[in-house]
Amino acid sequence: MTATHELPAIAIIGAGPSGLAMVRWLNAKGLKAVVFEAADGLGGQWNPAGAHTATWPGMRTNTSRVMTAFSDMDHPEGTPVYPTREQMHAYLQAYADRFDLAGAIRFGCRVEGLARKEGGWRLDWRTEQGSQSARFERVIVATGRQIKAEVPQILGLDGFSGRLGTRHTSAYDGPADWQDASVLVAGCSISALEIAAELAHHADRVTVAYRRQRYVLPKQIVGVPTDHVMFTRVAALMAEKFPPEAVAEGLKAQVLKVAGNPADWGAQVPHDNVFAAGITQSQGFLPAVSEGRIATRPWIERIEGDTVRFADGSAERVDGLLFGTGYTLSLPFLAPEIAETLQLDPVGMDLFAQTFHPDLPGLAFVGLYELLGPYLPVLELQARWVAETLARPELLPAGEQMAQAIAATPPEFKRPPAVPMNALAVIFARLLGAEPAFGDWPRLERALAVGPLSPASFRLSGPDAQDDAPARTAAAAAAFGHIVSDALTPEEQGMLGALAAE
Known part of the structure; x- marks a missing residue:
């Protein structure tokens, strides 16, 4: 076994959309990470050469280009409403180039083991040169949900x-x-x-x-x-x-x-x-x-x-x-003790907010849920929240609070077949402090209420707010002739009234 030295304190497993968003936001908080990717290129499912890709030539997304993007970068002008696999792969490559992420990725590194070690985590991986191992203070699992076909x-x-x-x-x-x-x-x-x-x-x-x-x-x-x-x-x-x-x-x-x-x-x-x-x-x-x-x-x-x-x-x-x-959740590299703590099964695992377990400090899981709707806005919100908690640990709820939340979750909601993306996006945005309040944005109230949950709308307030987020949020809502007026319809007024009623 060859020990590898001089690595950052944080390891990320997977260089798909989750892993890319994760390393980008860790960098933004001044935290360095190394990404272990089994394939020879980034992109996860969108990498045509990836061993586990479930995409095919010419396949198109089932979510729009507006909602299949991160908040920092739109698709190039001329991209169709539903991008192809090849366009999605190019988008992720451009995202990595824009934020200089490739230098953090170690391609051709297949993770084979993750276990506790000395208050941190030992990661074992294999390359063409053989097996290697290192200890990390923090590990983020971002391998994706669609790996093992059922x-x-x-x-x-x-x-x-x-x-x-x-x-x-x-x-x-x-x-x-x-x-x-x-x-x-x-x-x-x-x-x-x-x-x-x-x-x-x-x-x-x-x-x-x-x-x-x-x-x-x-x-x-x-x-x-x-x-x-x-x-x-x-x-x-x-x-x-x-x-x-x-x-x-x-x-x-x-x-x-x-x-x-x-x-x-x-x-x-x-x-x-x-x-x-x-x-x-x-x-x-x-x-x-x-x-x-x-x-x-x-x-x-x-x-x-x-x-x-x-x-x-x-x-x-x-x-x-x-x-x-569909697919079964597959994390074969987890030590049995970790899998048992998580109550890992082919459908899911016990986590606080789909991310942390109170008995596994320093270990996080990003993007391992099945969503109904667009993934990238949700993945980015989760990555931002994880990065924020690593930069400011006081933001993470206490272990007892997380354990109580897990225990209080009804069994039928612990392993849902799919989570609506808007439900999970709002949860992550609240945890991050980036969910915009309607009253703070009167000109955007309709766009925020009944328009798309565009990535830009989560940059209006809270950490990493952007000056151009209001204009980009309005543009996303108005795309395709959808929300082109500020005036709420009577039906929309009724829905907001029902929400405001005690």
């Missing part, structure tokens, strides 16, 4: 004999392999539906099977990106104040208004409660179903050779199976 156990799956075999959507690399084939896509995730919609233009037949029919939002609503309309501050605040049943009814009404009921398009019937059903997104899936280019089925009961039998008794012969069934 394929469900299905009777007969191992014996599937279709000519194209089985694979997870994380291994999908475009429609060429599926040309003129009969394809079964299993799952109702965004990736599953987006891939099915793409294959509907190339394959001979596309069928989608899922355990439950989710409500399906389009990527744009009357020309406005859905993430500008659905993930608002008002929605997050109302979800905190009102009973879950009332919030579910309100959300369902909004979804039906902009997207309709999947059953009316010819898909399966979703659960009446929108939270029980879940929400997914795809611009082309429901239209393809209504046109007969995609068939939908309930979940798979068993597989017999190249024949798939479904729970409703129907059956279909297929050439290939694609599983869009």
Whole structure:
């Protein structure tokens, strides 16, 4: 084992969006870190050459360019509403260049162990030259949530004999392999539906099977990106104040208004409660179903050779199976004692504000949650908060307070299938002291209430406030012709009034 010396006191595992935001904000607080990245380049999922990338050539984001950015840097002029994988990778590379982050990254370093050592943490990693180890005072795990693909156990799956075999959507690399084939896509995730919609233009037949029919939002609503309309501050605040049943009814009404009921398009019937059903997104899936280019089925009961039998008794012969069934949380390098303390399982772990554990001081986890909606604004807020607590430890709640918060969390909320991005963004912004108060910004009240939670809106006040943040917040809200007037509508006035009422 070779000991490595003269390293900063802080280590970050992963150079994807979380790790890049983390080292950028540590630098801003005068704190130096070293980033360990297994791949030969940065970008995480957006790195086409990364071993764990689940993206494919020409793939586009399902969140808008305004909301798929950090607060310090917009996408270049001319970027489409939904950037491609290649444009996202270029954006992250430009971000690293702008803030001189590459010098902190050690590429080709695969972390294999993390354990306690002498009041700090021992990190073990492997390079082409062999194994190395060092002690750090602080370690930040930013490896990402979508690493280990999940394929469900299905009777007969191992014996599937279709000519194209089985694979997870994380291994999908475009429609060429599926040309003129009969394809079964299993799952109702965004990736599953987006891939099915793409294959509907190339394959001979596309069928989608899922355990439950989710409500399906389009990527744009009357020309406005859905993430500008659905993930608002008002929605997050109302979800905190009102009973879950009332919030579910309100959300369902909004979804039906902009997207309709999947059953009316010819898909399966979703659960009446929108939270029980879940929400997914795809611009082309429901239209393809209504046109007969995609068939939908309930979940798979068993597989017999190249024949798939479904729970409703129907059956279909297929050439290939694609599983869009998500990912399990995988942190194999954690020492067993750490994993046990965290109550780590394939779905999640026990953390205060998705970040810290009171019994693991000096260890933080960034970006290891599953979000519904844009990631980058939330990742940046979390990174800013972590950096702030490392620069000013008195800002971090006491261990007892964190333990009480973890214990008080109802079991059903400890491992949610996905967290709405606006809910988590508001939580991190409050912890950071960067959540703008409506009353402090009367000209921006409407933009802040019902406009997008743009990254710039979290630079209005608190640490690292920017002089141009008001103008950039207004511009983000007005993008695509969305919030172009300061005047609240009667409906919006009613929502704000309901929030203000005791």
